[in-house]
Amino acid sequence: MKQGFDGRDIISIKDLSKADINHIMNVAEEMLPIARGEKKSSLLNGKILATLFFEPSTRTRLSFESAMNRLGGNVVGFATSKATSAEKGETLADTIKMADAYSDVIVLRHPNEGAARLASGFSSKPVINAGDGAGQHPTQTLLDLFTIKTEKKRIKGNNIVLVGDLKYGRTAHSLTYALAMFNATLTFVAPETLQMPKEILSYLKESGVEFRQSSSLENVVPDADVLYVTRIQKERFPDPEEYAKVAGIYRVDPEMLSNAKKDMIIMHPLPRVDEIVPEVDKTGHALYFKQAFNGVPVRMALLSLVLGAKK
């Protein structure tokens, strides 16, 4: 059943159909001139966005705020849980009820998995998940898809290589689910210990999605259309020695790219550490900063859709 966007919560990429995702991307494309500041808009004039960030974030929070401001709306909120009532032991449910009373749409980042789903149960206003612990981060996935689509014209048929921490990386998981919907060909590059979880691989098999696994990045770069690099997250390793074994195992540098297709693009959800050397930034392959910019039009699209300003 087709579901409208007005008043809808955006919690997990799995809640969205392929048609929903395509619609969001189309609206995001319309938003591009406004996102760049070339055109003014008052689409969300008089609307208030509450950004509740219980965990630090640079890109996600700034791009949501930029998106709301560009559309003529206003923003209230906090960027850290310090100095909020949560520090005094207030439940998330109570904080959400308060934000519900003060705003028209809520964007939430929280260290606990499932926080956004819980919030949606206590808010009459739409809730957008901006990351819940190691759980979901659907707006990142949407901007990743939007980036691939705008650069490659279509998602289907591209060979997309995901590299890095595929075991714990929520970005890699959500993106894989979404790319499966669009029939992309997938290649997973990770050391044995950080490969894609079994349940995701079995989901791909059941869905008939073509994929391969490798531990060598050099071997798969030549036929990649998109190289999606993720950071190996130190905080996920209980044992520093285990981290040391895999840290810096994949490093994208200009030499490695000498065999790449000319129009191959490199993406990264950022922040990066040393998995892409700065010299790569100057090459035509580097797309990660444009990808970060794409967070603005995609979040503009989402805000205007869930607030009913766009159909």
Add this chain to the structure above:
Amino acid sequence: MKELKVQPIKDGTVIDHITAGSALKVLNILGISKNPIATVSVLMNVRSEKEGKKDIVKIENRELNPKEVDKVALIAPNATINIIRNYSVKQKHKVSLPDTIKGIVRCANPNCISNLKEPVEPVFRVVSKNPIKLRCYYCEREMEDVAGNIV
């Protein structure tokens, strides 16, 4: 003549067809082992035509309510619940796992919001009945060790 190892009960509940070896877990789930309010007979590894071996639990003077029946389904999916009144079976039903489980199991993910002091009951979707696999409504993690996470 059939050999009767345990006497029939007058009133109460008989849980039959429990997966062999699981009877004590069933008692745990029902909180009976901690709170002995009734006479309970446990038969383990009883020969059964259907299952080869099964466990049976007889609880005197206590009729299980549906919420408790759900709990049993999580650990003994083939169990039948017989309500006994005056030595005869008044109600018999095979436990069946509902599509949604509320408030019986806690999420195995310690970082799940449902494990914090929030005014919500844990909620799970049953993604597979055999083997039992539950997906947390909140954190979306799948959980197989259901027995170890019964509230």
